[in-house]
Amino acid sequence: MADQLPNTPILDELEKGTWPSFVKEIKLAAKNSPMSRDLLGLLEQSYEEKIGHWKHGGIVGVMGYGGGVIGRYSDLPEKYPNVSHFHTIRINQPSGWFYTSEALRTLCDIWDKHGSGLTNMHGSTGDIVFLGCRTEALEPIFSELTEAGFDLGGSGSDVRTPSCCVxxxxCEWACYDTLALTYDLTxxxxxxxxxxAFPYKFKFKMSGCPNDCVASIARSDMSIIGIWRDDIQINHDEVTKYAEGGMNIQRDVVGNCPGKCMDWDGKELKIENSYCRHCMHCINVMTKALRPGKDRGACVLLGSKAPIVEGALLSSVLIPFWKPKPPYTDLKDMVERMHDVWCEEGKARERIGEFIQRVGLGNFLEECEIDIAPEMVAHPRENPYIFYEEYYEEDDGEEDEDGE
Amino acid sequence: MAKTAEEIADAMFKMVSDAQGLKKLKPGDLNKLMIQTYPDEVDKKLCKAAIKLLVNNGRCVYTYFGGSFIELPHREGAAND
Structure with a gap:
């Protein structure tokens, strides 16, 4: 069977080295899948010519849904007939990406039966991604997936599949139940x-602590990151053990604290918690000695995006501390108000972060009936970029009295 | 008298049909146009239900060309037969 694989000298370069290779995996699949075989040929040609040979399909999908399928057609259907249609399917992943082996086998069986057999576990949105099928296979795949308890994920201008860390x-650092919130929001x-129904996509990502393992602060319109608001818990005996074990606490812990809120006199570690920036560095380094505080919740941030239409943005603080409690009605009400304002005034392909930059955070918050908080800063330890109207009104009055 | 979802779906269908080939309408555009046309009889919830009806019965489809739109079903330009 190996002789039937196309000659791919450029792709073969990507098999070298000790790291995983997608070429290796496609070749493995190509032993049983004509689609994967043609994919190798098409990809090699693209690499040779430095031209992509995919066309974007905009209509394909399953009945009733506007998301979950990304249409792809090859512009070389005669030469590579098996990848003439090569649609991608996004499938809503379980919260935290936990599967039974039976569920994985079910997914693979469905995909081997109807598609190329190639998967991406997982895509950057967090979904299970099935790569490559024909249009007529979409409905049967959807039907079998739903029968197995799965559903399609998001694509297009909709709420994208919510995603979270484990x-x-x-994880012992989790400050709230990311899995429960993700499932509930989904x-x-x-x-x-x-x-x-939105001007553009809207992503939720939930991280249990400021380590932000799902990079929600950079990759989601609404980032919900676990945090604590009391003092870091210290086990002094364990701190001593770290020191006795050879850890250079002054250099590796105290010296790397961005808030400069720690002090080590060689015997005792002290933390000035009001200066703590919750970066997690000390907790990550001294896992047995330090833990997040006991008063735990989440910080809700808004507005990050990758650089597609405009430049990249990180999320900035919307709710400095929120106690996530099912059914999370307070969060959902706020999100609904934000969606209403964004849908009403947002331009086509304008992410909510870009919309806020255009209209101004103050105006956005006012329209969404969200209280202003001093933590809403552009960068840590910088001035808030919100103007308090009352403050200016008072100033105006003083100026009048002084006759200036 | 308030409109029904079916009536709004019919009005939306006419708008989509009239715009086909000239302008791609987003779901939000349809909602705004309906609320403008029937200010006291229609709200966003009803518009949402009307779009769901239109798509579920196959009279319209969602399409994606940089953003999501609602159009009449048609042969895909990029499609290979």
Missing amino acids: GPAR MHYQDELHRP
């Missing part, structure tokens, strides 16, 4: 997930 299921926004 949270309290496997179920609550089913309509918005499957029926695009």
Whole structure:
């Protein structure tokens, strides 16, 4: 069977080295899949010519849904007939990406039966990604997926599949139940997930602590990051053990603290918690000695995006401290108000972060009935970029009295 | 008297049909146009239900060309037969 693989000298270069290779995986799949075989040929030609040979399909999907399928057609259908259609399917992943082996086998069986057999576990949105099928296979795949308890994820101008870190299921730093919130938001926004109605995409990502393992602060319109608001818990005996074990606490912990809030006199570690920036560095380094505080919740941030239409943005603080409690009605009400304002005034392909930059955060917050907080800063330790109207009104009055 | 979702779906369908080939309408555009046309009889919730009806019964489809739109079903320009 190996002789039937196309000659791919350029792609073969990508098999070298000790790291995983997508070429190796496609070749493996190509032993049983004509689609994967043609994909190798098409890809080699693209690399030779430095031209992509994919066309974007804009209509393909399953009945009733506006998201979940990304249409792809090759512009060389005669030469590579098996990848003439090569649509991608996004499937809503379980919160935290936990599967039983049976569920994985079910997914693979469905995909081997109807598609190329190539998957991406997982895409950058967090979804399970099935790469490459024909248009006529979409409905049967959807039908079998739903029968197995899966549903399509988001694509287009909709709520994208909410995604989260493993949270309290496997991580002791989790400050709230990211899995529960993700599942709840996924179920609550089913309509918005499957029926695009926004100016552009909207992503939720939930991280259990400021380590932000799902990089929500950079990759989601709404980043919900676990945080604590009391003091870091210190086990002094364990601190002593780290010191006795050879750790240079002054250099590796205190010296790397961005808030300069720690002090080590060689015997005792002290933390001035009001200066702590919750960067997690000390906790990550001294895992047995330090823990997040006990008063835990989440910080809700808004506005990050990758540089597509305009430049990249990081999320900035919207709610400095929020106690996530099911059914999370307070968060959902706020999100609904934000969506209303954005849908009403947002331009086509304008992410909510760009919209806020255009109209101004103060105006946005006022329209969404969200209280201003001093933590809403452009960068840590910088001045708030919000103007308090009352403050200016008082100033105006003083100026009048002084006759200036 | 308030409109029904079916009536709004019909009005939306006419708008989409009239605009086909000339302008791509987003779901938000349809909502705004309906609320402008029937200010006291229509709200966003009803518009949402009307779009769901239109798409579920196959009279319209969602399309994606940089953003999501609602159009009449048609042969895809990029499609290979």
